[in-house]
Amino acid sequence: MNLTDWVARFASLRVLVIGEAMLDSYLGGSVGRVCREAPVPIVALNERNDMPGGAANTAVAVAALGARCAFLSVVGADEAGVILAEKLADAGVDTDALLAAPGRETIVKQRISARGQLLLRLDRGSEGAVPELIERRLIEAISRAWSGADAVIVSDYGYGICTDRVIAAVAQLQRRSPRVLVADAKDLGHWAGAGLSAAKPNYAEAIALLGLGAVEGIDRVEQIVAAREILAARTGAQLLAVTLDTSGAVLLEPGCEPYRTFTSPAPDSHAAGAGDTFTAAFACALAAGAHSANAADIAAAAAAACVATAGTTTCTAEMLHERVAGEAKLAGPASVAAQVAAWRAAGKRIVFTNGCFDILHHGHISYLNRAKALGDVLIVGLNSDASVRALKGPRRPINPEGDRAAVLAALGCVDLVVLFEEATPARLIEAIRPDLFVKGGDYTIATLPEAPLVQRLGGEVKLLDFLDDRSTTSIIDRIRASYDAPQVAEL
DSSP states (O other), X not given: OOHHHHHHGGXXXXXXXXXXXXXXXEEEEEEEEEOXXXXXXXXXXXXXXXXXXXXXXXXXXXXXXXXXXXXXXXXXXXXXXXXXXXXXXXXXXXXXXXXXXXXXXXXXXXXXXXXXXEEEEEEXXXXXXXXXXXXXXXXXXXXXXXXXXXXXXEEXXXXXXXXXXXXXXXXXXXXXXXXXXXXXXXXXXXXXXXXXXXEOOBHHHXXXXXXXXXXXXXXXXXXXXXXXXXXXXXXXXXXXEEEOGGGOEEEEOTTSOOEEEOOOOOOGXXXXXXXXXXXXXXXXXXXXXXXXXXXXXXXHHHHHHHTTSSSSOOOOHHHHHHHHHTGGGEEOHHHHHHXXXXXXXXXXXXXXXXXXXXXXXXXXXXXXXXXXXXXXXXXXXXXXXXXHHHHHOTTOOSSOHHHHHHHHHTSTTOOEXXXXXXXXXXXXXXXXXXXXXXXXXXXXXXXXXXXXXXXXXXXXXXXXXXXXXXXXXXXXXXHHHHHHSOOOOOO
């Protein structure tokens, strides 16, 4: 099955989301004067947009992805609580277990901006533990809904919804009737005994659990991978997906090599809700039966769609299908220059590689992930069918160019796939002018035909080793040997 098949299964899922309900309120206006009392701008407000935030945004993200979602939380018996409940219902979220507690104030986060520039954020609302009576009703609601759920997402911001008794109740239900249980919590240590299927800390939460200082860039990946066993022990999770802001995410699973997903850097104003969307898509993919790496790629694609615009936004099932199908990553030689110009204007480091990629295997995946880690954008030049036949003979390729391009485009590490007809990608290199040209195999820079061209255009050349015993030719040979060998009937 490919990534689109897993996404198609989302519509059959029922997902519970437990955690803090918040209202994100965006107030916009114009600035024409400075206040006399202090050197601050006077904002004349002229628009307001209210959206579910916190765990409520995770619930909206689940519903937008096509799954049926029930949200279990507590709000205040106030106007903000009513607005939030209406927004959730409009998004298709089941709010039967959204409890209103008298005397409690709904958490509201107001962002004030002028001409697209964020100026101020104001937070208000109750952050203490919910009253005992409301707590009992919440636990009863979770118990009733558990048996019908395919997945349960905990989004715990530490604002009093996920109390010790709520966590204990979830742990007991998980022991009796295991579900795909994914936690995104400010302090995952509180959930270490809950039987988590997966945990999704962000980088700040992960290093807080580990007691480590912050580092930047690729050092973050190395830091988290080095501490993977400690992190697993302190969260109790079978699977860890640590999001690393502009460095993407790293997936850690016992007995497996770390798996990275990648993202395109986005302004902070675009990043609100991306983590919630990642968690929602990750949990849905795992519940649909996807392998952990496939689930991470799906989650990364959903988060990338979420950060494409400013504010708290969601990724719809249609948007996700388009991204994982790779339709947005396919380009022709004529259009690639404009896309590269836009990336370069944004300060991105362009990495280019090329090949036939006839039967995609582990060696290819490892190679492409390492190539992407050397820059911001990875462009793959793909030999057309005619080009492959000219290079490798009339029996190749095994897979046609459309299939090969779609599989490459579905990889999280690949940003663009461009077909070329010639024996070499020289014309494509001239159009792209990569900052770095990466090639694998037994070449040296002296024997690599494209090296002089790349260097003349101001780029660098780097050679990466392929994994031993991983090649399309060896796979084809093993298949042929298997089918050519005499078949022995079973007795």
